[in-house]
Amino acid sequence: MLFRMTYTGIRVKDMEESLRFYTEILGMQVIEPLESTPTTEGKVVTLRSPSSTQLLELNWYAAGSRFGPAYSNGEDLDHLAFECDDLTDAVAELARRGIEVVFRLKEIGGWNEAFVKDPNGIWIELLQSRQKPTVPG
């Protein structure tokens, strides 16, 4: 049997706030529009960054849905990774827009990286390849 990974689905606490974060702050585009899912008593929307093939599904469940136990941040979702062209600028821009920055800058392998948190407390890794030289901001 052949299995084909299709997308990552995260659960969000507030659909509007998360949709705003992933589209307005991180620039993702809506690939499958927001729709209600009566079976789960929830809402779902699928997103993709321009020039990326990775699909991110946002899932929201109404209070009382059996798919929606109390929200908690686990360890099983380690992080979602996003590349950017200038990490210093990116972190400064996100901080200015009120996004919580967890780690500022760090070098791992050939990458500079930083971590911020999405509105649900999910760690977002920001990556910039060190192949392209950076002018420090």
Added chain:
Amino acid sequence: MLFRMTYTGIRVKDMEESLRFYTEILGMQVIEPLESTPTTEGKVVTLRSPSSTQLLELNWYAAGSRFGPAYSNGEDLDHLAFECDDLTDAVAELARRGIEVVFRLKEIGGWNEAFVKDPNGIWIELLQSRQKPTVPG
């Protein structure tokens, strides 16, 4: 600033067991080989299903690493989704191989679906489009 989603990183409790699940059971292929990451006191490997572009990174951290607090299954990672050609066969095969099946079969929209758990307790959604008729198993 343009951000481009690059991959989803999950944290695993036992790298060998998880690697076996995602490669031998779900058929993913190693895209970036398993390597040690001294900065995080861990190991990392990147996987992709044949004929899919979605990238899944498995992260493991040694006991005592500051990246590795006690493992817990949260609500923030809702599920990872995998398509298959025959959901009934797929569920039967996984159950036979000792994988925990959470929900057997359900219809949502144009899809049949089932849920199993990976070795870390992460929910894996199995999907089959109902566009192609299924012969019940």
